[in-house]
Amino acid sequence: MTATLETRGLFMHFGGLTVTNDVNLAIERGARQALIGANGAGKTTLVNLLTGALTPTAGRVILDGVDITGEPQHRRVARGLVRTFQVNQLFPGMSPLEATALAVAQRQGATARWWRSLASHSAVIEEAAALLDRLGLLDCAHEQTGALPYGRQRLLEIGLALALEPSVLLLDEPAAGVPEGESAELFATLAELPRSVTVLLIEHDMDLVFRFAERITVLVDGAILVEGPPAQISADPRVREVYLGEAQHG
Amino acid sequence: MLTVLFDGIATGALLFMLALGLSVTLGIMNFVNLAHGAFAMLGGYVAVVLLKGWGVPLLWCLPAAFLISAAVGMVLERTLYSRLYGASPLDQVLFTIGIVFASMAMASYFMGAQHQIIQLPPFLGGQFHVFAGFDVGVYRLFLIVVCGLIALLLHIMLTRTRFGSQLRASVDNARVARGMGIDVDRLFAITFAVGSGLAGLAGALGIEILDLDPTFPVKFMVYFLIVVAVGGTGTLGGPLAASLVLGICDVAGKYYISEVGAFIIYTVMVVMLIVRPQGLFGRPAVR
Amino acid sequence: MKPGSLVQNAVLPRYRAEVAYLRGLAAWRPAEYVFWIAPVLLYFLLPKQLVLFSQVAIMGLFAISLDLILGYAGVISLGHAAFFGLGGYAAGILAQQGWGEPLSGLAFGGLAAGVLGFATSFLVLRGSDLTRLMVTLGISLMLFELANKMRWLTGGADGLQGVEIWPLFGVWRFDLYGRTAYCYSIVVLFLSFLIIRRIVHSPFGLALRGIRENGRRMPALGTPVARRLVAVYTIGAIFAGVAGALLTETTQFVSLDVLSFDKSAEALLVVVLGGAGTLYGGVVGALALIVAQYLLSGLTPEYWQFWTGIAFIALVFFARGGILGLASRMVAVLRRISGVA
Numbered sequence: 001m002t003a004t005l006e007t008r009g010l011f012m013h014f015g016g017l018t019v020t021n022d023v024n025l026a027i028e029r030g031a032r033q034a035l036i037g038a039n040g041a042g043k044t045t046l047v048n049l050l051t052g053a054l055t056p057t058a059g060r061v062i063l064d065g066v067d068i069t070g071e072p073q074h075r076r077v078a079r080g081l082v083r084t085f086q087v088n089q090l091f092p093g094m095s096p097l098e099a100t101a102l103a104v105a106q107r108q109g110a111t112a113r114w115w116r117s118l119a120s121h122s123a124v125i126e127e128a129a130a131l132l133d134r135l136g137l138l139d140c141a142h143e144q145t146g147a148l149p150y151g152r153q154r155l156l157e158i159g160l161a162l163a164l165e166p167s168v169l170l171l172d173e174p175a176a177g178v179p180e181g182e183s184a185e186l187f188a189t190l191a192e193l194p195r196s197v198t199v200l201l202i203e204h205d206m207d208l209v210f211r212f213a214e215r216i217t218v219l220v221d222g223a224i225l226v227e228g229p230p231a232q233i234s235a236d237p238r239v240r241e242v243y244l245g246e247a248q249h250g
Numbered sequence: 251m252l253t254v255l256f257d258g259i260a261t262g263a264l265l266f267m268l269a270l271g272l273s274v275t276l277g278i279m280n281f282v283n284l285a286h287g288a289f290a291m292l293g294g295y296v297a298v299v300l301l302k303g304w305g306v307p308l309l310w311c312l313p314a315a316f317l318i319s320a321a322v323g324m325v326l327e328r329t330l331y332s333r334l335y336g337a338s339p340l341d342q343v344l345f346t347i348g349i350v351f352a353s354m355a356m357a358s359y360f361m362g363a364q365h366q367i368i369q370l371p372p373f374l375g376g377q378f379h380v381f382a383g384f385d386v387g388v389y390r391l392f393l394i395v396v397c398g399l400i401a402l403l404l405h406i407m408l409t410r411t412r413f414g415s416q417l418r419a420s421v422d423n424a425r426v427a428r429g430m431g432i433d434v435d436r437l438f439a440i441t442f443a444v445g446s447g448l449a450g451l452a453g454a455l456g457i458e459i460l461d462l463d464p465t466f467p468v469k470f471m472v473y474f475l476i477v478v479a480v481g482g483t484g485t486l487g488g489p490l491a492a493s494l495v496l497g498i499c500d501v502a503g504k505y506y507i508s509e510v511g512a513f514i515i516y517t518v519m520v521v522m523l524i525v526r527p528q529g530l531f532g533r534p535a536v537r
Numbered sequence: 538m539k540p541g542s543l544v545q546n547a548v549l550p551r552y553r554a555e556v557a558y559l560r561g562l563a564a565w566r567p568a569e570y571v572f573w574i575a576p577v578l579l580y581f582l583l584p585k586q587l588v589l590f591s592q593v594a595i596m597g598l599f600a601i602s603l604d605l606i607l608g609y610a611g612v613i614s615l616g617h618a619a620f621f622g623l624g625g626y627a628a629g630i631l632a633q634q635g636w637g638e639p640l641s642g643l644a645f646g647g648l649a650a651g652v653l654g655f656a657t658s659f660l661v662l663r664g665s666d667l668t669r670l671m672v673t674l675g676i677s678l679m680l681f682e683l684a685n686k687m688r689w690l691t692g693g694a695d696g697l698q699g700v701e702i703w704p705l706f707g708v709w710r711f712d713l714y715g716r717t718a719y720c721y722s723i724v725v726l727f728l729s730f731l732i733i734r735r736i737v738h739s740p741f742g743l744a745l746r747g748i749r750e751n752g753r754r755m756p757a758l759g760t761p762v763a764r765r766l767v768a769v770y771t772i773g774a775i776f777a778g779v780a781g782a783l784l785t786e787t788t789q790f791v792s793l794d795v796l797s798f799d800k801s802a803e804a805l806l807v808v809v810l811g812g813a814g815t816l817y818g819g820v821v822g823a824l825a826l827i828v829a830q831y832l833l834s835g836l837t838p839e840y841w842q843f844w845t846g847i848a849f850i851a852l853v854f855f856a857r858g859g860i861l862g863l864a865s866r867m868v869a870v871l872r873r874i875s876g877v878a
Contacts, residue, residue, distance in 0.1 A: 051757065052756075053756075053757075072756070072761075073756035073757060074756045074758075074759045074760055074761045074762070077756075077757065077758065077759030078759055082757075083757055085754075085757070089751055089753055089754040089757070090751065090754070091746070091747055091750040091751050091754070092750060092751075093746070093750050094746065094747070094750065097555055097558075097559070098559070098743065099747075101559075101743070102740070102743050102744065102747050102758065103758055103759075105740040105743065105744075106744070106758050106759045106760050107759065110740045111740045111741055111743070111744035111760055111765070112740075112741060112764075112765075112768075113739055113740050113741055114735070114736045114739045114740075114741035114742070114768075115735060115739065116739060116740075117563050117735065117738045117739055118559065118563070118738060118739060118740050118742070118743055119556065119559045119560035119562070119563045119738070120560075121740065122556045124740075125552070125555055125556045125559055126552040126553075126555070126556060128555075129552035129555040129556075130552060133552075141555060142555075142558055160754075160758065164758065164759060
């Protein structure tokens with residue numbers, strides 16, 4: 001299978017600190033891949049490099065065979081590379097419906113249109129509403145996002161990404177901060193993602209990782225330690241050492 | 251030409267002391283104090299009142315200007331400014347503009363709208379001729395010396411004392427500094443007061459050179475902003491370099507191309523921004 | 538099913554309610570109709586004060602243009618008067634040079650300001666809030682200095698003399714009582730308002746709100762943020778220029794104060810006083826300020842400046858939503874008291 005998202009020789013230096021160290025990723029189309037690593041291993045930096053929020057010091061990012069290293073974030077989103085944030089990045093004053101409609105409208109390139117009102121774009125709104133319905137958020141569609149409970153906000157965070165019809169979806173710790181009782185919805189949504197969407201999941205929650213991932217990449221100090229199916233990873237002594245070592249520290 | 255350069259350095263030194271307080275305020279608390287010029291104006295008027303009204307010699311007026319500006323700064327900071335540290339940028343802008351207007355009105359009411367002219371003590375007046383084309387004004391030399399000494403003192407304080415390293419830590423990352431047990435609020439109150447005091451001192455020193463009148467805070471607002479935006483907030487060197495460049499360009503511009511005089515600094519500003527929007531030195535003054 | 542799509546392609550009628558809700562949010566409220574009838578009534582009820590209310594309309598338009606970039610896009614500008622003044626001088630110089638047709642003067646003023654807005658938008662967008670303050674202030678001061686120095690063009694500190702505006706549509710002269718000026722200003726304000734209101738309720742307007750509320754999320758949503766901000770900044774500049782041209786045409790004079798920092802600060806005060814992010818706040822604030830200026834015109838300039846300063850401070854601490862914010866809070870309280878939902 002051809003790789004849909006690749007990095008070649010990706011480096012990120014901040015002054016004297018090397019946060020991303022020669023990362024060579026090759027994620028296949030339709031993959032369910034997880035990226036794990038201790039705090040500070042460079043996971044979020046890697047996501048930022050993949051999405052264009054950061055420019056690498058060296059190396060290339062390739063999407064579907066096209067070198068996108070120089071492209072700004074919004075261009076990559078147009079190509080289908082979408083991410084969610086570890087800490088919810090939502091619009092506190094907007095309602096979920098407005099926020100989702102914004103995402104849908106942006107996908108259709110409609111946000112340059114200043115002459116027609118948003119309300120007249122009924123197809124956009126209905127698509128947004130349908131998505132909220134699928135996520136179980138329709139009943140709070142008109143409330144202020146800032147007033148919603150955290151678990152629902154997290155669902156909206158993912159909903160915004162889904163509204164963009166991603167072909168490659170980068171999820172940065174989707175379970176972070178979600179209380180036990182509210183995580184079921186989240187997991188169900190992730191499980192229902194169609195095979196046409198390639199998913200890279202960055203997570204700490206090993207439960208979620210082993211339930212969801214078909215392939216795991218382990219990141220240590222900015223470099224890839226090992227990659228492979230879950231069984232291989234959990235049996236790998238080096239991985240155990242890194243995590244056991246962490247347990248001794250913390 | 252060297253005279254112009256020298257005068258430019260003097261103006262730059264003054265600007266540096268003026269803008270320093272703003273740089274630190276911004277660095278630690280991320281607070282843009284547009285009213286910073288008001289403290290400078292206060293110091294200037296204090297010196298004028300003492301000098302003209304009570305006959306106090308200039309050299310005593312200077313510390314008085316420093317102390318009074320510092321005191322006013324401390325009071326305002328504890329009562330009003332501190333409530334706005336977490337506020338939105340717009341709130342901070344509105345508030346400080348309010349202080350600017352109120353202070354300008356009071357200055358105009360109590361001191362009149364004219365430029366203040368003072369008599370320099372004889373030992374600070376005049377100039378000496380070094381060689382052709384290079385005249386050194388005594389007062390300007392005095393300025394450079396005073397500002398230089400203070401800059402040196404500050405440098406020593408920042409690098410050699412505990413307070414200094416706490417200050418640097420807070421500028422670098424206030425949240426972490428707080429977490430380390432540094433009383434950032436108290437630190438900031440002191441720094442704000444000192445910064446305002448320095449502005450007052452610079453205002454007093456600069457009566458001759460910078461044209462003291464009630465419009466001072468607005469006239470110099472853009473100068474401070476440029477110094478801090480270009481020089482950054484993490485170092486002493488950044489604002490110093492920016493001030494010197496600005497001072498020299500301003501004086502040279504007014505001297506050589508008097509038609510466009512004040513225009514020069516705006517051109518400098520635009521060029522700086524195009525070339526390096528995040529500032530030239532140290533840590534950028536990010537907000 | 539489309540790749541990656543979670544939603545069926547057919548438009549589902551079940552969501553009509555959601556569409557209707559959003560349509561309702563954007564609809565004209567009864568209060569708005571009342572608001573726009575008021576100027577008509579004023580024409581008949583207070584015919585001696587028409588000059589004053591022309592000023593309100595002009596200041597209101599200026600403030601709305603600032604509200605667009607401040608309240609909707611979150612760009613704090615200390616130099617919006619640059620566009621106001623440029624529009625004013627453009628229209629004035631055009632008339633002085635012999636072409637006094639009012640509508641084309643308006644267009645010329647708006648265009649000039651729009652060009653400057655577009656050209657400077659790139660500087661304004663670079664860097665942080667601090668550099669934005671610096672740039673906006675610097676540009677307006679720069680323009681002020683230019684106007685001051687170029688006496689041959691602008692009349693310098695004395696102002697532009699010999700501005701003669703032709704009758705509107707060849708019929709209505711700009712008379713001393715200010716009747717034509719008043720109707721002209723109100724109509725221009727209304728039409729501009731209609732356009733800006735449309736913009737605000739469009740997908741573009743929603744994107745602006747997104748940029749203001751979470752600038753970090755927007756690129757991750759696929760929005761070319763810089764392009765949107767350039768667009769709104771330019772639009773804000775255009776309408777400020779139109780307001781400036783309007784001032785020149787109704788007073789047949791223009792001088793340096795249209796470019797001053799005081800003018801920029803005044804616009805800021807008016808927007809916040811009326812309520813930022815509401816559009817109507819611009820006009821409400823202008824009304825409040827100009828009426829106050831009129832009633833307190835006996836005060837010396839220092840008093841006025843002092844109380845303006847206090848007003849800024851008081852607004853920040855007590856009434857950040859401005860007059861309209863207070864009004865809506867009162868309405869909410871009244872609703873609760875009377876038991877309405």
